[in-house]
Amino acid sequence: MKLFKTLTAAIMTVAAGMGMAAAHAQGQTQDAQAALIQHGAYLARAGDCMACHSTTGRKPYSGGLAIKSGLGTIYSTNITPDTRNGIGHYTEAQFANALRKGIRADGTNLYPAMPYPSYAKLTDADVHALYVYFMQGVTPSDEPAPLTKLSFPFNQRWGMGLWNWAFSSDKPFVAPEGANAEVQRGAYLVEGLGHCGSCHTPRGIAMNEKAFDGSDARYLAGGSLNGWNVPPLRGIAKWSRADIVDYLQMGRNSQASVAGEMTSVVYNSTSHLNDADLNAIAAYLQSLGSAQTVARAPSSASETAAHLTAAKNLTLGERLYLDNCSACHFVHGNGAPRVFPRLDGASIVNASSPDALLHVMLAGAKTPSTAKAPSVLPMPGFAARLNDDEVAALATFVRSGWSNRAAAVDAGEVRKVRAALADQ
Known part of the structure; x- marks a missing residue:
């Protein structure tokens, strides 16, 4: 009888141990599955699946x-x-x-x-x-x-x-030759998950991207999207790594604030990425080499600021700037870091087409609310306040003031953008 009790106790002890081991293994499996789901959620953010x-x-x-x-x-x-x-x-x-x-x-x-x-x-x-x-x-x-219902063909x-x-191509990712681990990670995010080339690479006659990786100079060389001039990302010569990270994480930095489609990208995607991945993206973009930049003209910039400060013999565009823009962007056109974007030297101002600038002037813009920058900073639109001739005069001044050297804008171009906004 005593032997039977001993054997029974031993069997129960072994069974209990096996049960605990099975429960532990199941717990580990559940933890691993939860971690995999969490990783997939992060990747979905990196891929900007939510936005579309x-x-x-x-x-x-x-x-x-x-x-x-x-x-x-x-x-x-x-x-x-x-x-x-x-x-x-x-x-x-x-x-x-x-x-x-x-x-x-x-x-x-x-x-x-x-x-x-x-x-x-x-x-x-x-x-x-x-x-x-x-x-x-x-x-x-x-x-x-x-349902998507397109016309023939x-x-x-x-x-x-x-x-x-x-x-197109279904070839797997190939890391840039000679790149360190950080740049390789950045390339994978930019070229793959982030699909940055979809907007920032020029497209051909069949709406095809002309390049898919940094080995081709056309990749991230800028393009056009729904009436917006999309700036090139190759090198981002005037931006530091911190500028790039801040822009992707907060939608603003010491140089600019987001507008247009990029607002959604920051809100739904890049603001959710960790610091290591954001720095990797910045490292990769800067590894692509410096984009060509227009030489700045400090004397012209100071002359514009002095002329606006004196407020004498103003053109229509200059007067409209003082009345509508100078409170935030100031007479020097530099704005305020991480608050109001600078206009002097800005890519949206100096783009070959003024459409993106006109879009912001007419419809306004606002920064997204992100974890690192929860406050929303809005810019009002002036569509109801300024007519086409006034918007053209104001845009012409901004595109030629300080060190900017972009072409003048006429009322017809404003009218076209205003009509496109009405259609939306």
């Missing part, structure tokens, strides 16, 4: 955002794990094909509003983390996204296969 696949009045990632393109209006899709209207029925292989090749689970082609030419560079590990996140970390939504999705053959 979410819109006001709908649940996150349920799609419905109207994306204007040269082909027509494309609506983003529901990418929640709903099995009917989302991607809940996708296998991981199908998910990877959509990301890297622009091919849906049913075999049809996506339009390149989805930046699959850039996402082709994603590693298998990052694709897996993203898949796990979207399948297990995102709340399903059965809201159907509006753009509604023939099979034609995108030919476009992919001619203009």
Whole structure:
């Protein structure tokens, strides 16, 4: 009897130990899965998935955002794990094909509003983390996204296969030759997940990006997007690393503040990245070499400031500047660091096309609220206050004052931008 009790106690002890071990192993598995989902959420932020696949009045990632393109209006899709209207029925292989090749689970082609030419560079590990996140970390939504209905011939999705053959590639990421680990990480984020080239690289006649990595001088050389001149990122010669990090993290720095599409990018994506990745991005951009810059003219800058201070014999543009702009940007045109962007030497001011500057002047702009810079700094729009001739005169002064040397603006250009804003 005593032997039986001893054996029973021993068996119970072993069973208890095995149970504890199993529970511990299960706990470790759950912890690992939670960490993988968290990593996937971070990657989704880095890839700016939220900005395109979410819109006001709908649940996150349920799609419905109207994306204007040269082909027509494309609506983003529901990418929640709903099995009917989302991607809940996708296998991981199908998910990877959509990301890297622009091919849906049913075999049809996506339009390149989805930046699959850039996402082709994603590693298998990052694709897996993203898949796990979207399948297990995102709340399903059965809201159907509006259908994209383009006119002929753009509604023939099979034609995108030919476009992919001619203009896209599904080659994996190749690190810049001779780059250190930080620059390599920055290149992976910029060229791949961040798909910065989608906006900052010029496009060809077929709306194709002309380059996909830093080995090509056209990559990140600037472009045009929905009436905005998109500045080049190669080198960002006048910005320090801290300037680049601040801009991506807060939407403002000592040189500029965000406007246009970049406001959404900072709010939904780059402001959520950690310091190491932001510094890696800055290191990569600066490694690309200095972009050509126009030599500054200090004497002209001081002459403009002195002339505005004296406030005598002013042109219409100068008078409008003093009345509407000088309180924030000051007579020297340098603004206030991290508060009001500088106008002297600003890329948006000196762009070949004045459209982006006119857009901001007419519609205004505001910085996003981010963790590091929660306050929103708005600039009012002057569309209701100034007529086309006045806006043209003011823009002409700003583009030629201080050390700026951009072309004059006429009322017709203002009228065009005003009409585009009315359409929106």
